[in-house]
Amino acid sequence: xxxxxLGAASVAPSASAPFDAVTPPPPSPATTxxxxxxxxxxxxxxxxxxxxxxxxxLLARGNGVLADALVRHVQQTKVDxxxxxxxxxxxxxxxxxxxxxxxxxxxGVTAPEFALSSVFETIQQSYRPLKCxxxxxxxxxxxxxxxxxxxxxxxxxxxxxxxVRETFSRWIGDHELELACWSAGDNALRELSPVERRRVxxxxxxxxxxxxxxxxxxxxxxxxxxxxxxATTVLLPEVARDGYWSALSSLAQFSGNRVGLIGYDxxxxxxxDLIAENESEKFAKYLSIVKNADRVAAISxxxxxxxxxxxxAASAQxxxxxxxxxxxxxxxxxxxxxxxxxRAGQGRPASKLVLMVGNQEPRKNNLAVLFAxxxxxREGLDFRLRMIGGGSSEYTRFVDREVKRLARAGHAVxxxxxxxxxxxxxSYAEAHCTVFPSTHEGFGLPVAESLAMGVPSITTDYGSxxxxxxxxxCLTVDPRDDRQLVAALRSMLTEPGVHERLVAEAEARxxxxxxxxxxxLWHDLVDPLERDLR
Amino acid sequence: MAALEERxxxxxxxxxxxxxxxxxxxxxxxxxWLSAANFESDALAAMQxxxxxxxxKPLRVVRGLRPGDITGSISGRLxxxxxx
Numbered sequence: 001x002x003x004x005x006l007g008a009a010s011v012a013p014s015a016s017a018p019f020d021a022v023t024p025p026p027p028s029p030a031t032t033x034x035x036x037x038x039x040x041x042x043x044x045x046x047x048x049x050x051x052x053x054x055x056x057x058l059l060a061r062g063n064g065v066l067a068d069a070l071v072r073h074v075q076q077t078k079v080d081x082x083x084x085x086x087x088x089x090x091x092x093x094x095x096x097x098x099x100x101x102x103x104x105x106x107x108g109v110t111a112p113e114f115a116l117s118s119v120f121e122t123i124q125q126s127y128r129p130l131k132c133x134x135x136x137x138x139x140x141x142x143x144x145x146x147x148x149x150x151x152x153x154x155x156x157x158x159x160x161x162x163x164v165r166e167t168f169s170r171w172i173g174d175h176e177l178e179l180a181c182w183s184a185g186d187n188a189l190r191e192l193s194p195v196e197r198r199r200v201x202x203x204x205x206x207x208x209x210x211x212x213x214x215x216x217x218x219x220x221x222x223x224x225x226x227x228x229x230x231a232t233t234v235l236l237p238e239v240a241r242d243g244y245w246s247a248l249s250s251l252a253q254f255s256g257n258r259v260g261l262i263g264y265d266x267x268x269x270x271x272x273d274l275i276a277e278n279e280s281e282k283f284a285k286y287l288s289i290v291k292n293a294d295r296v297a298a299i300s301x302x303x304x305x306x307x308x309x310x311x312x313a314a315s316a317q318x319x320x321x322x323x324x325x326x327x328x329x330x331x332x333x334x335x336x337x338x339x340x341x342x343r344a345g346q347g348r349p350a351s352k353l354v355l356m357v358g359n360q361e362p363r364k365n366n367l368a369v370l371f372a373x374x375x376x377x378r379e380g381l382d383f384r385l386r387m388i389g390g391g392s393s394e395y396t397r398f399v400d401r402e403v404k405r406l407a408r409a410g411h412a413v414x415x416x417x418x419x420x421x422x423x424x425x426x427s428y429a430e431a432h433c434t435v436f437p438s439t440h441e442g443f444g445l446p447v448a449e450s451l452a453m454g455v456p457s458i459t460t461d462y463g464s465x466x467x468x469x470x471x472x473x474c475l476t477v478d479p480r481d482d483r484q485l486v487a488a489l490r491s492m493l494t495e496p497g498v499h500e501r502l503v504a505e506a507e508a509r510x511x512x513x514x515x516x517x518x519x520x521l522w523h524d525l526v527d528p529l530e531r532d533l534r
Numbered sequence: 535m536a537a538l539e540e541r542x543x544x545x546x547x548x549x550x551x552x553x554x555x556x557x558x559x560x561x562x563x564x565x566x567w568l569s570a571a572n573f574e575s576d577a578l579a580a581m582q583x584x585x586x587x588x589x590x591k592p593l594r595v596v597r598g599l600r601p602g603d604i605t606g607s608i609s610g611r612l613x614x615x616x617x618x
Contacts (some may be wrong), residue, residue: 024573027565031572035564063568064560091571116560120567129575133568185575 030134034092037136038226039066042089045139045230046073046082068116075107076388077117081231081256085139085501088228091123091189092132096246099126100254101151131185137192137226140178144233144526145257147189147248149181151238152196153217157203159445162263163299164237165203170518172201175526180227186243190224193217196288197496198317204335229257233529236261236289245285252292258529261290262521263298263324265442266306267363274362274440293322294532297525300464301326303442325524328467330517331448331509335336351412351433352493355455357424357446360391360399364480370402370413372435372485376493377411383493384412386427388419400461428453432491433499441465442502447474457503458488473506 027035032244036059043055043066044176064362067090074083083104087095088140095103095325102122110118123130150156151164163516171177180189181199195217198206218224234257240248252259268275268283290296290307291314311513354373362368366387373385390396399415406413416423428434434457436452444465450457451473459465461476475492477484489499581587 022573024569027568027572031568035568050616062556062561062564064562064564067564068560117563120563123567129578130571131575132578133572133575382599438554 008140014400015384018064028134033132034136035090036063036066038056038089038092039063039070041137041139042085043057043070045141046085049323058236059457071107071115071119072112075110075112080104080254084251085228085230086254087119088188088226089137090119091128091130091187092135092137092226093128093130093185093246094189095250095254096126096128096245097124097250099128100250102126116267129185130187132183132187132190132226135183135188135190135224135226137188137228139228139230140413141230141232143176143178144235144530145178145180145189145229146235146237147181147240147244148179148200149238149244150241151200152179152181152192153199155199155207157207160238163262163264165200166330166514167237167518167521169201169203170515171522175381175522178227182244183224183226186247188247189227189229191227193219193222193224193433216400231256232533233257233526234259235526236293238262239283239286240265240289241286242282245289248289249292252289252294257288257534258295259293260295260525260529262299263290263296263303263307264526265299265303265440266310267440267442269310270306271363271440276394278493284463285389290322291317291319295525295529296324297327297521298324298444299327299329300441300467301328302462302464302467323528327517327524328512328523329443329448329451330514331468331512332514333452334421334428334449351431353427354383354385354391354489354493355427355431355450356385356387357427357434358389358436358438360387360396362395363439364389365439366395366399367402368437368479368482368485369430369435370399370406371482372489373413374406374411376485376490377406379490381490381493383432384414386414386416388416388424388427388430390417425453428455431455433489435485435489436460436465437477437485438465439479444468451506453510454503454507456492456499456506458485458492471509473502473509475502 039203040055040059043058044488047069053426055066058069070089071085074086081099082103084095084100087093087100087103099122102125103119106118106122124326146168148164148168151161151168154161157165164321168177168179172179179192179197181192181196183190184189192200195215229251234251234255236248236259248259251257256439266283266287268280269287285439287310287343290310296304296307298307305326307322311324315321343389356366356369358364369385369387373383376383387399391399395419403413419427428450431450432455434446434455436444436447436457436459438444438451438460441460441464444459447457447459447465447468451468451471456473456475457469458475459469460479461469465474466476468474475498479485492502
C-alpha cells in the first residue's frame with residue numbers, strides 16, 4: 001500500500017508468514033475524541049438513572065471504560081432500542097438488520113466481562129466500512145427527524161421531489177423539525193449543509209440561482225454531526241434508494257422510533273410487467289422498510305389501498321400492519337419560472353391543441369393516444385397533438401417511430417423532451433384538452449394540473465385518476481379500450497357543449513393547494529406518531 | 535486501630551491499582567478496535583481509488599446485471615432513479 005491515507009501503518013517483515021503483517025496506526029486524537037463524544041451522548045440518555053457525575057467519571061477513565069459500561073448495561077436490560085443506540089454510538093453507523101441480530105445474539109451468550117470484546121468481534125465480522133468514525137453525533141429526542149437525502153443532494157425536481165420540497169418548505173416554518181441526509185459511506189443520517197438545506201426548503205429561490213454561481217453543496221471544512229433519532233418520530237418522505245433500506249429497516253424494527261412515510265404507489269411491484277426489471281428489485285427492498293413502518297400517508301385513496309394490501313400481505317410474517325391513511329396531493333397550477341409568458345394568439349395556429357404530459361413508458365399509454373389521434377385525423381378532424389415528457393429508450397423508440405410516421409403523413413404531432421416549466425405552463429394554457437389514460441398511477445399529477453388551469457382532461461376511469469375526475473372536468477375511459485379513448489377524444493373535439501361543460505366544472509373545482517396538503521399531512525401523519533410517543 | 539486503617543488503605547490502593555489495570559485493558563482493546571476499523575475503511579477507500587479498481591468497475595457492474603438487462607441501455611438503467 002502506498003496511498004498516503006495509509007501512510008502511518010507499519011509493515012513488519014516476517015520470515016515465516018507469506019504476507020507482511022500490517023499494524024494499523026493508532027487512531028487520531030480527533031477520532032478518539034469523537035468516539036468519546038458519541039459514547040458520552042449515548043450514556044447521557046441510557047445511564048440517566050445513575051448519580052450525577054457518573055457518566056463523566058466513566059468517561060474520565062477512558063472510552064473503553066464507558067463503552068464497557070454501556071455494553072454491560074444493554075446486555076442486562078435487553079432493550080433493543082438501547083442496544084441500537086449503543087451500536088450507533090460505537091460505530092457511527094446505523095446498524096443493518098443482520099449485524100444488529102448478530103450483536104444481540106452474541107451478547108446473549110457472553111459473560112459480562114467479555115461483552116465488549118464480543119461486540120468488537122461482531123463489528124469486525126460484519127465487514128461494513130465505517131466511514132464516519134471521526135464524526136460526533138446529536139441524539140434527537142424532542143422533534144421529528146426527516147430523511148430528505150435526495151432532495152438535499154440533487155437538483156432534480158419531478159414528482160416525489162416536488163412533493164417533498166413543497167411540503168417541507170411549509171413545515172419548516174411551522175414546526176420543530178430536524179432535516180437530515182445520509183453521511184459518507186451511507187453509514188448514518190447527518191445534518192444538512194446550508195446549501196443542502198436551501199435545496200429542500202427554499203427551492204424556488206435556489207433554482208433561480210444560475211448554476212455557475214451556486215456554492216458547492218458541502219463547503220470546505222464542513223464536518224457534519226450525525227443525527228440520531230431516539231424515541232422520536234422518523235419521517236421518510238422520499239422512496240429510500242438502495243443502500244439505505246437495510247439500515248432503515250433495522251431502525252424501524254429496533255430503534256424504538258416511530259416511523260412514518262409518504263406512500264406514493266406500488267407500481268414497480270403491482271405493475272412490474274410495465275417497468276424496468278431493476279426498478280422492481282429496488283422497490284421490493286424498499287418495501288422492507290414499509291412493512292416495518294408505523295404509519296403510511298398515501299397520496300390518494302387508491303394508493304392507500306395498495307399499501308393496505310401490502311400491509312395485509314406482510315401480516316403473514318407476523319408483522320403488525322402499518323396504519324395507512326390517505327392524504328391526496330395538492331391540485332395546483334404549475335409554476336412557469338422566469339421565462340416570459342407567451343402572449344395569447346401569438347403565432348398560434350387555429351387548430352385545437354390536445355396535450356399529453358408525463359413520462360413516456362408503457363403504463364402511460366402513449367401509443368394508445370397516438371392511435372386515437374390517427375383515427376380522428378383520418379376521420380378528417382383538425383387538431384394538433386403535443387406530447388411533453390421523456391423516458392427510457394426501451395419505450396420511447398416506439399413512440400418516436402410512431403410520431404415520425406404520423407408527421408411524415410402530414411399530421412400535426414410534436415414531441416417535446418426536456419421542455420422547461422415555462423413551455424409546460426404555456427402548453428396547458430393553450431390546450432383545448434389534455435389526455436392521460438394511464439393504466440396505473442399513484443396520483444396523476446398531470447390531470448390535477450390540467451384541471452387547476454381550467455383545461456378538461458380525458459383520463460382513466462379507475463384508481464387515483466378517477467378520484468380526481470370525480471371532482472368534475474373530466475371524461476373517463478377504460479385505458480385498455482382504444483375505442484373508448486377515440487370516442488372521448490372525438491367528443492371533446494367536436495361537441496362544444498361537452499367541452500364547455502367540462503371547462504366550467506374544472507373552473508368550479510374547490511382549490512386544494514400545497515398549504516392544504518402540508519397541513520393535512522402533518523395532522524394525519526406526524527401528529528398521531530408524536531402522540532404515540534409523548 | 536492504626537494498623538487496621540493502614541491495612542484498609544493498603545487494600546484500597548491495591549484495589550485502585552487493579553481497577554486501573556482493568557481500565558487500561560478496556561481502553562487498549564477499544565483503541566485497537568478503533569485503529570483496525572479506521573484502517574480498514576481507509577484501506578477500502580484507497581483501493582477504490584486505484585486505477586485498476588476504477589478501470590474494472592464496468593465489469594463488476596455488468597456482472598450484477600441479468601442477461602435481459604444487456605439489451606437495454608445499461609448506462610440509462612444504472613443512472614435511472616425512480617422519481618415518480
